Amino acid sequence: MRSSLLFVTLIIANSTIFGQDSFNVPTGQLDYKNSIQSELFGHGLYYSINYERILFNDQLFKTTGQIGFSYYPESTGLIELWIPVLLNELISFDKHHIEMGAGYIFTNETDTNTLPDSERVWGGFFTGRIGYRYQKPTGRFIVRLAFTPIIEYKDIKEFHPSGGLSFGYAF
Numbered sequence: 001m002r003s004s005l006l007f008v009t010l011i012i013a014n015s016t017i018f019g020q021d022s023f024n025v026p027t028g029q030l031d032y033k034n035s036i037q038s039e040l041f042g043h044g045l046y047y048s049i050n051y052e053r054i055l056f057n058d059q060l061f062k063t064t065g066q067i068g069f070s071y072y073p074e075s076t077g078l079i080e081l082w083i084p085v086l087l088n089e090l091i092s093f094d095k096h097h098i099e100m101g102a103g104y105i106f107t108n109e110t111d112t113n114t115l116p117d118s119e120r121v122w123g124g125f126f127t128g129r130i131g132y133r134y135q136k137p138t139g140r141f142i143v144r145l146a147f148t149p150i151i152e153y154k155d156i157k158e159f160h161p162s163g164g165l166s167f168g169y170a171f
Contacts, residue, residue, distance in 0.1 A: 029057040031138045032170035042148040042164020043084035044070030062090040081108040097133040126151040142168035
């Protein structure tokens with residue numbers, strides 16, 4: 001009898017001690033599949049405006065497609081049009097997400113080598129994303145901080161480290 005009472009007491013005590021959540025497990029999918037974000041620095045060099053769509057929305061893993069743009073007047077001396085296109089993977093822990101992705105930045109600029117009849121030429125860079133994203137599963141507000149390198153792989157092979165800070169709204 002005594003050993004049975006001790007056994008039941010240990011079972012109850014064990015379930016009380018370990019019955020609580022000690023690790024914040026993923027709670028679900030994101031409610032809103034679309035978002036508009038403005039990014040400082042990052043894939044658009046100094047800024048970009050981006051549209052993102054959740055393509056796969058699971059408890060732990062989410063896949064997103066993203067397209068954006070940034071424009072700089074010819075007088076700045078920069079490549080005029082930047083169009084980043086990326087595919088990102090999110091690993092979710094409630095409202096905290098780890099983000100990883102890869103993509104290509106399409107660029108369009110005036111070719112000054114063809115003066116006086118300047119032509120528009122397309123080019124581009126490879127890019128990636130490794131970062132942190134804050135978004136509640138039922139929330140609309142998004143904040144992202146990421147390492148967003150730009151990789152030039154045409155005539156010259158160069159690696160340009162970059163980072164970006166994004167603020168967005170999900171709908």
